[in-house]
Every structure is written in C-alpha cells, then in structure tokens.
Amino acid sequence: SQQGEEDPQALSIQEGENATMNCSYKTSINNLQWYRQNSGRGLVHLILIRSNEREKHSGRLRVTLDTSKKSSSLLITASRAADTASYFCAPYTGANSKLTFGKGITLSVRP
Amino acid sequence: GAVVSQHPSRVICKSGTSVKIECRSLDFQATTMFWYRQFPKQSLMLMATSNEGSKATYEQGVEKDKFLINHASLTLSTLTVTSAHPEDSSFYICSAPRQAYQETQYFGPGTRLLVL
Numbered sequence: 001s002q003q004g005e006e007d008p009q010a011l012s013i014q015e016g017e018n019a020t021m022n023c024s025y026k027t028s029i030n031n032l033q034w035y036r037q038n039s040g041r042g043l044v045h046l047i048l049i050r051s052n053e054r055e056k057h058s059g060r061l062r063v064t065l066d067t068s069k070k071s072s073s074l075l076i077t078a079s080r081a082a083d084t085a086s087y088f089c090a091p092y093t094g095a096n097s098k099l100t101f102g103k104g105i106t107l108s109v110r111p
Numbered sequence: 112g113a114v115v116s117q118h119p120s121r122v123i124c125k126s127g128t129s130v131k132i133e134c135r136s137l138d139f140q141a142t143t144m145f146w147y148r149q150f151p152k153q154s155l156m157l158m159a160t161s162n163e164g165s166k167a168t169y170e171q172g173v174e175k176d177k178f179l180i181n182h183a184s185l186t187l188s189t190l191t192v193t194s195a196h197p198e199d200s201s202f203y204i205c206s207a208p209r210q211a212y213q214e215t216q217y218f219g220p221g222t223r224l225l226v227l
Contacts, residue, residue, distance in 0.1 A: 003154070031214060042115075042204050042218035043155070088154070092214055096160065098145070099206075099216055103154045 002027055003100040004072075004089035012108040019076040021105045023089030024069075030094040032065055032072045037086045037104070046087075047074075079109045114138055115207055117219035124195055125227055132190045132222045134161075134205030140185035141207035145216065146178075149202040161188040161205075195226040 004023040013019055023032070031050045035043040049056045049065045049072065056063050062075040076083055086104040114137040124130050134144055142163045147155040159180055160168040167180035177199075179191040192199050202223055206216040 033215060035218075040202075040221070040223070042117075042220045043206070043216070044218070045215045048215060094214075096143070098157065098160065100157050101147075101155045106152075 002029075002091055002093060003102045004032070004091050005102045006087070006089055006105045008105060009103065010106045010108070012110065013079055014110050015079060015081055017079055019079050019083070019107055019109070021074045021076075021087055021107070023072045023074070023091075023102075025072075025089075025091040026070065027091075027093065029067075029091045031092045032063075033090045033092060033099070034061075034063060034072075034074050035088045035090060035101075037088065039085070043088065048092075076107075079107075081109050081111045083107060084109045115141075115205065115217045115219040117203075117205060117222050119222060120220065121223045121225075123225045123227065126196050127194055130192045130195055130224060130226075132192070132203055132205075132224075134188045134190070134207075134219050136186045136207050136217075139207075139209050141188075141209075142185060144182060144188040144205055144207040146180065146188070146190050147204045147206070149204060149221075155204060158190075163188075192224065195224070197226045200224055200226045 004025045007022045033048045034046045037043045060077045065072045088101045088104040090099040118133045144161040146158045161182040163182045169175045182188040204221045206218040
C-alpha cells in the first residue's frame with residue numbers, strides 16, 4: 001500500500017466559497033478514495049474514483065484523477081461550516097484492502 | 112450504511128496497566144479489520160491487520176507483544192495495549208471493509224487513550 005500526500009496542509013475559506021484540495025501519490029493505483037474526519041472522530045468515506053475515470057461527482061463533491069501526473073483533486077462547492085474537518089486521500093493498490101493515509105488537509109469554513 | 116463501533120470511547124489508565132479496546136462490526140461480518148493510531152494533528156498510522164481466526168499482521172515497527180490483537184469472531188476484534196506507558200497515549204481507530212477485499216473502509220468512532 002502507499003499513502004497519498006495532501007496539499008495544502010491547511011485551508012481556511014468563507015462559507016459559500018469553493019474548497020480545492022490536492023493529493024499526489026507515487027505508484028500505480030486501482031482507485032483513489034477521499035475520506036473526511038471530523039475532530040475526534042473516525043473517518044467517513046466520501047468518494048472513490050477508479051484509475052480509468054477522470055472525473056466523478058457526488059452532490060457538492062467533485063473529484064478528478066490524473067494518472068499520468070499521479071494526482072487527484074477534491075473540490076467542495078458552496079462550502080458550509082459543517083464541512084469543517086480534515087480530509088484525507090487514500091490511493092488504493094488493491095493489496096488486501098489496506099489503506100494508508102497522509103497527514104491530511106485541515107479545512108476550516110468560516111460562517 | 113455499515114456501522115463499526117468501538118468501546119470504550121475514552122479510557123484513562125495508570126502506567127503499567129493493560130487496556131483492551133473493542134472494535135465491532137454491527138451489521139456485517141468482517142473477516143478483516145484494521146487498527147490505526149493517530150497523534151494530534153497527524154495522519155493515521157496503520158498498525159496492523161486483524162484476521163479472523165488467524166494471527167494479525169503487523170506493520171513494520173509495531174511491536175506485536177505490545178499491541179495484542181485478537182479477532183475471535185466475525186464481528187469483533189480487540190486491541191490490547193499491554194503495560195501501557197504515557198507514550199502510548201493516542202487515538203486508536205479501527206476499520207473494516209464490508210466485504211472481504213472490498214475497496215472502501217468503514218471506520219469506528221475511535222478510542223482516546225490517556226496513560227498517566
């Protein structure tokens with residue numbers, strides 16, 4: 001398994017603005033997943049994009065994947081204060097369901 | 112959606128004692144569960160893979176005699192921190208795929224361990 005590296009480490013925006021978070025990884029993947037962690041809680045799966053997909057949408061979430069650059073981005077549109085959390089990407093290589101995580105991105109959405 | 116629970120949610124113990132943390136899959140059977148630890152404002156570090164009916168697989172650098180893992184049933188994995196010390200204080204989280212080799216994970220709410 002491999003971990004992704006998220007960027008930026010911290011992001012502060014105003015409610016209603018869009019938040020863009022980036023992830024880079026090193027080796028070939030089967031898919032890439034994004035998770036959210038609210039403070040002091042476990043992680044929640046947000047969205048999965050497969051290696052043969054370039055873009056995927058789920059509600060206010062839009063994720064892109066560029067396998068040639070080994071990078072992904074997560075866009076949250078029309079952010080809300082409730083989106084305040086840490087966000088992690090997890091490149092999945094298909095090895096026994098193992099997921100490893102980077103340091104994540106701390107998103108603060110100001111009301 | 113699938114639910115994974117952990118117990119206790121918080122525990123404070125004295126140095127030298129052992130602490131057991133339970134991870135349960137409430138509405139599905141999990142042949143595999145994963146244990147992570149997380150320091151404040153840090154990433155989740157994968158500690159081990161818990162396998163039902165067989166020995167756990169530990170990640171490099173994780174002491175298997177220190178962190179005992181038992182996966183005795185298809186819905187329960189336990190992590191025992193033996194002879195806990197203050198440096199073991201951390202946030203411990205478990206996860207499980209709903210089906211074997213499924214790609215996504217369902218995470219428990221975590222257990223905050225404080226060793227005095």
